[in-house]
Amino acid sequence: MAKPKVGVFGMTGCAGEQIVILNCEDELMDILKVLDIRSFHTAMSENDEQCDLDIAFVEGAVVQPEEEVWLKKIRKRSRLLIALGTCAVWGGVAAMKNEVSPQRLKDEVYGPRGQIFKSIPAQPLHSFVKVDFSVSGCPIEKEQFLQAIASLVHGDIPVLPKYAVCTECKLNENTCLLVEKSELCLGPITVAGCNARCLSYGIPCCGCRGPVEEANIASEVEILKEKGFTLGDIRNQLRTYAAPAEVLQTYFTKR
Amino acid sequence: MQKSVMVDHLCRVEGHGGINVAIEDGKVVRVEMDIFEGTRFLEALVVGRSYNEIPPILSRICAICSAVHTITSLLAIEDAFDTKVSSQTKLLRDLLVQGGNIESHALHLFCLALPDFLGYSGAFTLVSDHPQEVKRGLGLKKLGNTIQEIIGGRAVHPVNAILGGLGKVPTRETLLRLKEELIKGLEEALTAIEFIASLEIPNFSQSPTVYAALGSSAQEYSLFGDKIIFSGGESKEIESYKEVCNERVVPHSHAKRSHFKGKPFMVGALARVMLNGHKLNSAAKKAKEKLGLDSPTENILHNNTAQAIEIIYSIERSIQIIDEIVEKGIKDEKPVKIKPKAGQGTAAAEAPRGTLYHSYTFDKEGRVTKADVITPTAQNLANIEKDFRASAGRLINEPEKSLQAKLEMVARAYDPCISCSVHLVRVR
Amino acid sequence: MSNHPSTSGADNIYQPSLARIVRILPQIEDHRLFQLRFEDSGIRQSFTYRPGQFVELSLIGTGEAPISISSSPTRPEVIELCVRKIGRVTEALFRLPLNSLVGLRGPYGNGFPVEEMEKNNLLIIAGGLGMAPLRSLLWYALDNRSKFKEIILMLGTKISEEMLFKYELLSLLDRTDMKCLLTVDKDEEGIWPAQVGVVTKLFDAVKVDPEITYAAVCGPPIMYKFVLRKLLERNLPKDRILMSLERRMKCGVGKCGHCSIGYKYTCIDGPIFTYWDAINLPEMI
Amino acid sequence: MQIVKLPKENLDKFMGGLSKFGEIHAPIKKDENTYLFSKIEDLSKIELNYNRTILPPKKYFLPPNETMFRFSPEKGYEPPQDNLNKKYVLLGVHSCDIHGLKILDLVFSGTYVDNYYFTRRKNTSIIGVSCIPDDMCFCRSMETDFVEDGFDLFLSDIDDSYLVRIATSLGDDMVRANQSLFKEVDKEDIAEYKRKSNERKNYFKIDLELYNLPEIMDLEYESKIWEEIGEKCLSCGTCSMVCPTCYCYDVFDQLNLDGKTGERRRQWDSCLFKDYALVAGGLNFRSERSARVKNRYFHKQRGFVAQYGRPSCVGCGRCIQSCPAKIDIVEVMTKIRSASYE
Ligand SMILES: Cc1cc2nc3c(=O)[nH]c(=O)nc-3n(C[C@H](O)[C@H](O)[C@H](O)COP(=O)(O)OP(=O)(O)OC[C@H]3O[C@@H](n4cnc5c(N)ncnc54)[C@H](O)[C@@H]3O)c2cc1C
Ligand code: SF4
Ligand code: SF4
Ligand code: SF4
16 A cells, blocks of 8 residues: 655644654654655655645644645645644634734834734634544644544544543542542543543642533533632633633633 | 846745745845745734633744743743742743753754755655664654653643643652753764754855854853843843844735844844853853864854754753752642733743743733834745845856755744744834 | 352353354345354354344454344244444444454343244234344244244335345245235335235234234334334234334443343343333333 | 461561562551552551541552553554553551452453452452541442452451451462461460450441332332432532442544644543433433433442342442532431331
8 A cells, every 4th residue: 555645734823743753853754654744844854745645644723824724725635634733623722813903913023113914713723624523632642643643543533532631530549639539620521531630740730631522511600610710810811822712712702 | 238036935944935036147145035925913913811721822833932931921921920930940940941942953953054065955865865863853853742741741731831830840750860861962063063063054154244142241151131232342131122133014025024223133043152152061061162163153054063063962951950859859840820901011042943031911810912022034035135145146156046045045044934934023 | 249140161151152154145235144154063053043143243453233033943043143344343344355263252132022923913014124123933834834823024114225135035035824914105116026005904814813913023213112102003912012122232232331221131031122112211212 | 267366466478478478458548538549659658547538449450540551543543551460469458349359250250350450359459457447438338338359368456466357279378478476366366356346336327228229219200309319410520520339431543743643542431420421412311410310329339239130339428428428328218218118
């Protein structure tokens, strides 16, 4: 079987996903054995911008009109488009700005004399194109990425956990920060896959991986309010990584 | 005759940038380093947020320098609230930043810049002919990541470095195991130096350069400091960093330009080695001699060499930190409690690419009213353009393709991190 | 510790044995019949099962899925699975070329109570993929023809192109020792050799003697609703109506929990349940 | 049953001597109010006065995730040859958790015997310890506050000594190996043991009335209460992970980068997860959260009774302590019961 032709692309973000890919130091040689990387701007200069691709990995959120055009082009030439990272899957930190007026942002940053740059509300990829599979995380977890590649090479769509971080937190036998220490933990509504990374360091889950499919935001907010957090604090925390996520939008517009 | 060189998409740098040089009648008339990474307005977005939400959000400015962003952010907040952390915390934070430095330099040197010197399109192609060098580079990169994983809890966007200390202090055993890896890594790095020393470094980009870095009265080379020093001998307080980085918005780019006393300046490994290199000792000192950075240079391509020296420094420093902590006896301390108050806090640290500033103003509940982050790449942009001008001037008769490649080499030598530089600073 | 069941020498219940795909017979769209042969001759000879039982099919690297055995134990050596392409495992199966190796373990489930059903009339009612387990029963009964009284097969599809095992079943039309009722809702070209119209109509053609009849039903949920009504109208006792149920499964042997319905496991207490069982189980249909 | 006495001052010596029967695992303190079973290197870390561990001992027999097979296209599936046969001593197990294991035994035996589980079970000796209930324990209601078998030794606190019940010949070996540490039991000890047992009854704060509960579960199948809980439940799975009697697991093939070889693994699953009952094609038998919450209780208090003759809850209180939404099994069952008498 021919190696799948692959492109790695970055919209706007911190490039975390590309760095995670490059962080697969031990596996990089094996990755090159199974993938035919045609485009990866952060890592190589000779990029094929035209060829058909089997898989396009796209990180980052769409924040400029040019990126929308570019993304659609990538979609057209790729059999599978895979969103990498919370920005690509949910909008990520960039999407926090959707909550603030664009004029205010530009004024504050570039001043009245500054050039006004074109900018559109930051959106995840699925707002513009069909996404075949998502690997969330800010940044993605190396293990999940490698798992995804292995499945794709085998010809299957990968399966990643859909349950919440709490499950992994319990599998690691951590003390529950929400229950035992009344901390603002988003573990119950955040999708697992990080092996409860923060919790294992005694740090509450800040929701960097985005919400689970059926996130019970109302119940989570009730629990946190009972612990003394204000709706503002809770809302800030929830929207830091996944502002445009439908569940959050629906919950907060109802208020 | 008019000629214009465009590199639409600068590859092997992180983020999206381009180069645009216009040549008319044998003269360089316009030079632009263009940045078209989308803007995320992160600094404006943290306004109104509570202090403890800030470091993780601003870490997302850049994945590759996320450790030093996090630490600088913590330092600025602790500065505002007069929080004093333990000496163990300080050492562990230093260790984390060294890990980031090793990782970032190794990535840049072996995967992004080395292919340039050897004429490859990237590490993926380089690896088939020079597997040893690439593997060694990856090994060093991994070493940096191992430090970041152990101390920071994650290689990118550390989670364990928090206000007042660490979520979980690593155990003595973990640190000793890490030390063993560092010792092995040092061997590898020294071997790698031999190879770097054998590379010929062209000097077409040579031009008068002002260097800037953090300095201090301490005896030892450090990625921290208490003032900003310049190659002209001047120095400035960190709090007055704005006078140094008086940024201008330029029309062709999303990022801004910094000047000091009307001149562009360079920050980064080369600036540090030029300004503080005399404080290096043991293997790093020898490497500096071996790689010929003993005497001043104004050739930016030497930044790669300076990074090699710093890899050695950072490994040695990491070992030293572990020894010091282990000797004192590692304490499983909980983070210091934070007492927010109104006020301002500023901090700086040396990121792999140069001096990084974070400065915040808080209201009395500890909510941000103003945030300012100045990244090294932003400071370097004006200097990059200066070097383009000098290089293009010398290379004016080169065929376009080669001119283009060489300009790219200049840009890449700065190790520009474009997602970093597209940040937002209030312009008065 | 004492009192634990012996594990020494006992087989690993989760261990799949390798089997080779020896034939692939395309059926209707997205459905194929796979003939499999165990690699190990010992297993090949000893492997036997009841109609209505299923196996866990493993595709190396993709996972496992429960699939009914479509062939009859009266025809040993080769096992036939009729599979619909619908998810990861099944898609991966469709990608495999002839002669590939897959893993099989089983047989699992209760299967049809064939001994009890002997000496009775057999009414086999299928819809869609429901024919897969029922085909096993049908051939078992036909191969043991003397043990059963009347055998009636009722099968309906929208159009003839959607009929599984079409040619095989059409060949039964000529048999005099059974009644084969195959209906299609529509026959625009007018070439369908059997009945035309909805399955309801088929009931007009059969007489159900509630005392000596067993009905075996398998098909999509909506079919159950209507067929059950018909059977009850004809006073067939609820525990003489047998149906094959489907639930998500991971182990097939009553451990993983997924297929539990109320207080039964579909995999070990089923997949064949009487209608009486079904109405007593919450969320059954 | 044989009974001897172990003076408390001899406890450490006794525990130290156990290592020849296997690697010692016992409860240690994790945080202010949390404990876990952990490998013991330093005997002084052992906490025999604990309320409950975060995860129950099931983690030793049905690990949170484990490799069932390694596979390759050529060789098919081969079970791993690793440490299934390692010997363990599990020290300090509460009565309810021993009952929990006995319930798992029912599930993993039967027509199909799970070798992974039972090999570990055989290689692990269990030393129980008595406990004082806290305000989330209701083992008394579940009839698991005492245990007659399922352990090798059981230590009951009688002030300055432990009364030690010896249930197996291995347990007897453990005592014999350290004979000098033990004493004969006298009448006073027995009296003290009985007094303590009686006193313990009074410590229970909550009670789950079992009387005709399965019937009530049937009657209240359509109760509104399930929807109320469904609104609160986060489907976080915590309750299932921490439960000593929840045994559901998921199985998946994990590939190596070559896309060919890899491992078949199993991992704890929960019926509270949305895709637990989802089948190919999109049909979900329990797509509503309320249906899933109901299923968990129904299976424990109704289904399991029908299948195995007892509820699959041992009253350990773990799910009560750890549910972020404060969903409390005793409260729910009490509500269901009172609803049915309205
Ligand atoms: C007793 C029984 C007999 C069956 N007989 C047949 C048959 O003869 N032919 C046929 O084509 N299909 C049959 N099915 C359905 C078949 O099991 C599913 O279509 C198959 O599991 C889908 O797997 P997948 O990996 O392709 O789908 P995915 O949607 O990717 O499912 C992933 C996994 O979930 C589980 N799963 C999903 N759907 C089902 C389901 N309906 N039943 C049980 N587990 C499921 C499996 O473990 C599966 O591998 C039967 C199901 C049962 C329970
Ligand atoms: S600490 Fe957070 S993630 Fe862990 S169990 Fe508690 S709520 Fe869930
Ligand atoms: S622990 Fe509570 S919230 Fe989480 S799944 Fe269980 S019942 Fe629901
Ligand atoms: S249901 Fe709750 S109380 Fe009962 S055994 Fe499970 S965790 Fe313990």
